[in-house]
Amino acid sequence: MRPNYYLSIMIALLASAVVHTATAQERTDTLIKGQTIEIIQNYKPEIAPTKKPDLSPTLPKIDTSRPTFSYVIPQQTLSYTYHSVPIRPLALGRQEYVQPFQNYLKFGLGNRSSIYVDAGVGKIKSDIYEASAHFSHLSQKGPIQHQYSSRTALDAQGKYFSNGHAFGAGLSIFRNGHSFYGYDHDMYEYTKQAIRQTFTGANVEVHAENINPNKYRVSYRPMVSFGMYNDQFSAKEKSFGLDLPFVMQIDSSIQAHLGIKSRVTQLVNDSFSSGNNYFQVNAGVDFKLGKTDLALHLSPTAAKSNQFYLLPQIGVRSLLMEDHLVLLAGWKAELIQNTFQQLSSKNPFMNNLYPVRQTKADQIYGGFETHVGNHFAFGATLSWRQWKNMALFVNDYGISEDGKQFSVKYDDKVQSLGLDAFAQYQIGETFGLHARGIWNNYMSKTTVEKVWHEPMLQLNLGLNTKPIKGLRINVEADFLDGMFAQLPDGSAKKLPAIFDLSAGAEYQLIPRLSIFTQLNNMFSQQYQRWYQYPVYGFNIIGGIRFKF
Numbered sequence: 001m002r003p004n005y006y007l008s009i010m011i012a013l014l015a016s017a018v019v020h021t022a023t024a025q026e027r028t029d030t031l032i033k034g035q036t037i038e039i040i041q042n043y044k045p046e047i048a049p050t051k052k053p054d055l056s057p058t059l060p061k062i063d064t065s066r067p068t069f070s071y072v073i074p075q076q077t078l079s080y081t082y083h084s085v086p087i088r089p090l091a092l093g094r095q096e097y098v099q100p101f102q103n104y105l106k107f108g109l110g111n112r113s114s115i116y117v118d119a120g121v122g123k124i125k126s127d128i129y130e131a132s133a134h135f136s137h138l139s140q141k142g143p144i145q146h147q148y149s150s151r152t153a154l155d156a157q158g159k160y161f162s163n164g165h166a167f168g169a170g171l172s173i174f175r176n177g178h179s180f181y182g183y184d185h186d187m188y189e190y191t192k193q194a195i196r197q198t199f200t201g202a203n204v205e206v207h208a209e210n211i212n213p214n215k216y217r218v219s220y221r222p223m224v225s226f227g228m229y230n231d232q233f234s235a236k237e238k239s240f241g242l243d244l245p246f247v248m249q250i251d252s253s254i255q256a257h258l259g260i261k262s263r264v265t266q267l268v269n270d271s272f273s274s275g276n277n278y279f280q281v282n283a284g285v286d287f288k289l290g291k292t293d294l295a296l297h298l299s300p301t302a303a304k305s306n307q308f309y310l311l312p313q314i315g316v317r318s319l320l321m322e323d324h325l326v327l328l329a330g331w332k333a334e335l336i337q338n339t340f341q342q343l344s345s346k347n348p349f350m351n352n353l354y355p356v357r358q359t360k361a362d363q364i365y366g367g368f369e370t371h372v373g374n375h376f377a378f379g380a381t382l383s384w385r386q387w388k389n390m391a392l393f394v395n396d397y398g399i400s401e402d403g404k405q406f407s408v409k410y411d412d413k414v415q416s417l418g419l420d421a422f423a424q425y426q427i428g429e430t431f432g433l434h435a436r437g438i439w440n441n442y443m444s445k446t447t448v449e450k451v452w453h454e455p456m457l458q459l460n461l462g463l464n465t466k467p468i469k470g471l472r473i474n475v476e477a478d479f480l481d482g483m484f485a486q487l488p489d490g491s492a493k494k495l496p497a498i499f500d501l502s503a504g505a506e507y508q509l510i511p512r513l514s515i516f517t518q519l520n521n522m523f524s525q526q527y528q529r530w531y532q533y534p535v536y537g538f539n540i541i542g543g544i545r546f547k548f
Contacts, residue, residue, distance in 0.1 A: 108516065108543025113141040113148075116541050124158070131158030142536040145185055146192055149178040164212035170205040178348055182532035183402035195404070199344060201229040217249040229341040235269040235352035237340045245282070255286040257297065265339050267356060274356040276337055278303045284313065291319035301335055304358050309335060311360075328381065329366040336361060338391050338408075347393045347406055347453075349530055354408040360388040367420075380421040385440075390414045392452040394486040395531055403488065403532060412446040432464045449484075450492045453530060456482025470508040477501045485531035498527040506545070517542040 106118040117137040124131040139150035157170035180195040207223035225241035245259035265276040284297030297313035315330030336342075336359040344350055367381030389410045396407035418440040426432040438458040442451045459479040466472050481497040501523055506516040517540065524538040 104545060104547045106516070106543065106545040108518070108541045110539060110541030112536050112539050113139070114539060114541050115139050116543065128162065129158065129160045131156070140536060140539070144181055144534070146179045146190070146195060147181045147536070149176075151176045161211070164210055165208055166211050167208045168206070170203075172203045173201075175200045176348065180349060180404040182349060182530070183404040188402050196232055197348065198232045199229065199348070201227065201341065203227040218246060220244075220246045227341075231344070231352055233269075233352055235267065235340060237265060237267045239263065239265040239339065239341075253288045257282060257284040257286070263337060265337065267340050269352045271353055276304055276339055276356050276358070278335060278337070278358070280311075280335075291323070293317045295330075303335060304356075307358070309333070309360055311335060324370055326369040326379075328368065330364075332363045332365070334361050335359070336391075343391060343408060347530060349404070349406050349533060350393060351396060351399055351405040351407055353399070355410070357389045357391075357410050359390055362386045375427055376423075376425045378421070378423040380419065383418050383420070385416050385418060387414045388412065390451070392448060392454070393530070394452050397488045406530065409448065409452070411448045411451075413444070414442060414446070414451060415444045416440045416442045429466050431466075434462045436460045450486075451484075452486055453483055455480040471505065473503070473505045475501075475503045480529075493531070495528055495531060498529065499523070499525055500527070512547040514545045515543070516545055
């Protein structure tokens, strides 16, 4: 029975008992028989049904806590776009060095009143930008009266990253000074100010590039540049550059190129104002066919004096003999502006009164590269070359009878057959040996007797070794021969061969401090890269390098 039913019966019985009790009180002589009431409730337990489990897969709960780790990062050797000033004789030109520290200061002193400063900062960066700066200075004085030179430069560059692009800017400021000391000091006498020459300049570059591929698989890097270049004798050269290159990756084996390149330069001196401009369209396709790479490019170019050139760039590179042999062949054509900055950087003793003409250069070549084992590699390239309006330097005895300044003379057509060979042996950072030789046989000339001041033979031999921990030694030897200068009567004079031996060493005292020394022209040869200008002779510089 249900509980509510029993409860109703119990209430009725209780009511009945009350009535009987009242009646009994009225009739005291009545005896009421006792009764027993039992109330029984039945309870049946029920178990709740088990919920059917959800068998669909779900991800685990994300752990948002950040663990803490400890890192031990070893010291690393890094290289950067900036390079230190070469401590070499001015005649041998620029030599590139790889900087071992990111932030460093290098200072040295030596004979020839040498002062050497080299400093770089490369740790200016975050997740959205990076920047670096480099400063260099080298000044020297030679044993000849008024023989001195100085080179000072400051370079800075940076990038800002946003929305898959990198926006960059670069600034270069420099000042190079020397004197026209290449004259007979017994016959002529000049004040220091009269023969002093100083080149100052500044270049600014702004560019942008996409660092993430887009859906069209097109990469691009537009660039705009401005420059100014002045000398001590009122020559001023202004330049503007524009580059708009685009590259499309059609598929894994085909890449298309299209771009525009322009250079506008204006040179103003005491005698004339001359423009030196060209406009170029670059178009080409690169193919990758198995182990063979083929490049077909063409650059129609509108140049100075209403000249028009096609300038092909055709090259093939193929791997053979299980990738142990590389065969190279191609045709490369280019236009050389011959700006005042380009020419005076090669020969700082030139006069700014020179005819402004552009050079078209062609090279048809073929060669090979191979390696033996894991440490030895060598190769050679044979090429036929031709220059139209090749710029050459000759001593000008018309401007000044002492011939201390050079003028620029052009030859309509110069052809040569050349060989460029190299060999390299390297065992990690412990030992390295490299050699290179360039031979040019100038077969034909149009208007000049000799290809003035251009060497026919160039040899270079280098050694670098790390015999013990912390000590690094390098040795470099250069040999040039086959150069000719023009005498006052117009005849040719062969210059003596050039041999220059230099060596350097650096020892790390502690992780952030090292000492170095550099020896140049160790045999103190008084050779002349430019006629009438002997070099300094033996030079030694020593100092410290500090990393911060």
